[in-house]
Amino acid sequence: MRAYEIQSQRRQEQPAAVAQTALDVADIGPWLAATFGSVFATTLHIGPYEAMEPAYEAVASWIDQQVGERSGDPWEVHFSDPQEEIDPDTWKTEVVQPYQATSTRD
Numbered sequence: 001m002r003a004y005e006i007q008s009q010r011r012q013e014q015p016a017a018v019a020q021t022a023l024d025v026a027d028i029g030p031w032l033a034a035t036f037g038s039v040f041a042t043t044l045h046i047g048p049y050e051a052m053e054p055a056y057e058a059v060a061s062w063i064d065q066q067v068g069e070r071s072g073d074p075w076e077v078h079f080s081d082p083q084e085e086i087d088p089d090t091w092k093t094e095v096v097q098p099y100q101a102t103s104t105r106d
Helices: 025-035 053-067
Strands: 007-010 039-046 068-070 075-078 092-101
Touching: 039 053, 053 068, 053 092
Parallel strands: none
Antiparallel strands: 007 039, 039 092, 068 092, 075 092
């Protein structure tokens, strides 16, 4: 299994983005407000989307073992466009999971 480096970060700014989403317009505002200032664990997956499960497992395990408990659903940030990058082994996707710290270990 591939080793994933986990990063912890607090996002103080809400980046502007254009994204395809499953959220209704009325749900987007509360979602953005909930993520502003939150703490996230992230990792970068390089490879096909079908092989991302270990990245999700690595982030969840890091949170559970080191710092606290997951809060909310994870999401993905896609840095690659499969229509432009044909080789799925080169696709880059960030897995992001918000969490609540319950200990001071880092």
